[in-house]
Amino acid sequence: MRVSRLVVVAGAAIGAYVAAERLSRFRIAEASMSPTLHPGDLVLTWKTDRPPKRGDIVVFEDPTQPGFWLVKRVIGLPGEQVDLRDGKVFINGELLHEPWTVDDTGPDGFWHLGPDEVFVLGDARWLSTSDSRQIGPLPVGSLNQRVVFRYWPNPTLLP
Secondary structure (H helix, E strand, O other), X not given: OHXXXXXXXXXXXXXXXXXXXXEEEEEOOOOOOXXXXXXXXXXXXXXXXXXXXOOOEEEEEOOOOOOOEEEEEEEEOOOOEEEEEOEEEEEOOEEOOOOOOOOOEOOOXXXXXXXXXXXXXXXXXXXXXXXXXXXXXXXXXXXXXXXXXXXXXXXXXXX
8 A cells, every 4th residue: 555655646746847847827918819818818838849730829939029928829830831812821822721810811921931930820810919920930949838728717728
């Protein structure tokens, strides 16, 4: 019996250490991710080495303002062509289905992503600043924190 308790305690300690190293908390400050996230929401991110997937919500340091963190959604993946045209997003010439936004996306623009670049946008396109339309594509390695859970005010698992 003593060994099994020791195993449970050791497992819990290891789990707590891993969580402390991988989890971070953020408070959403702007409305650029509405309606998914709102100012004042509190979220948890999970640090991972997995490359981002389309639709992931990521937190990253603003490359133009060190120390300021941004939250955006991954839209374009390495090697893809992102075309913003007539208020819509096209990936490699195909219209992207975006259930997370109701806004038109402008201004028009075209980006060919490099092998280590992604394209991010806010969900509230007309409010979103400091996304790839302004700061350009981002290195995959800078996007290692994924938003996984909103814990305040309405607890919700996020993609």
